[in-house]
Amino acid sequence: MRPDVMLRPAMADDLDDLLLLYRDLNPADPPLGDEAARCAFETMLAQPGLTIFVAEDDGKVVATATLIIIPNLTRGARPYGLIENVVTRASRRGQGFGEAVVRHAIAEGFAADCYKIMLLTGRQDGAVHRFYERCGLVQNKTGFQIRND
Numbered sequence: 387m388r389p390d391v392m393l394r395p396a397m398a399d400d401l402d403d404l405l406l407l408y409r410d411l412n413p414a415d416p417p418l419g420d421e422a423a424r425c426a427f428e429t430m431l432a433q434p435g436l437t438i439f440v441a442e443d444d445g446k447v448v449a450t451a452t453l454i455i456i457p458n459l460t461r462g463a464r465p466y467g468l469i470e471n472v473v474t475r476a477s478r479r480g481q482g483f484g485e486a487v488v489r490h491a492i493a494e495g496f497a498a499d500c501y502k503i504m505l506l507t508g509r510q511d512g513a514v515h516r517f518y519e520r521c522g523l524v525q526n527k528t529g530f531q532i533r534n535d
Contacts, residue, residue, distance in 0.1 A: 467495035
């Protein structure tokens with residue numbers, strides 16, 4: 387992991403950089419209109435328990451991960467976390483930015499007393515799985531989903 391990565395929560399002026407990153411994550415997604423993107427992003431930034439973390443290099447956002455902290459009534463009322471939308475700019479992969487932002491999201495979740503942090507991936511690529519293992523995640527549960535595409 388790179389020790390020199392600038393990590394921080396996303397701010398309102400990061401929207402364009404994030405939209406570019408998300409194109410690398412899901413290239414088949416239809417582009418959002420400016421107003422829809424701005425409205426969704428403002429809602430996300432205002433959502434309690436949701437933080438979009440970014441990794442910067444030379445003033446550019448090059449990786450991101452979103453952490454959602456979910457209140458809970460089990461485990462002594464300790465919350466749990468969910469990491470979603472992990473992506474590194476294609477040209478910057480393999481340089482430690484993704485690992486830094488994921489590890490940062492995990493650390494922030496544990497600092498918020500989450501008893502666990504979960505992450506699901508639909509990627510079947512073994513390299514992606516090894517990436518998450520390097521970040522400290524363990525593949526030891528079965529995930530299920532239902533989609534409304």
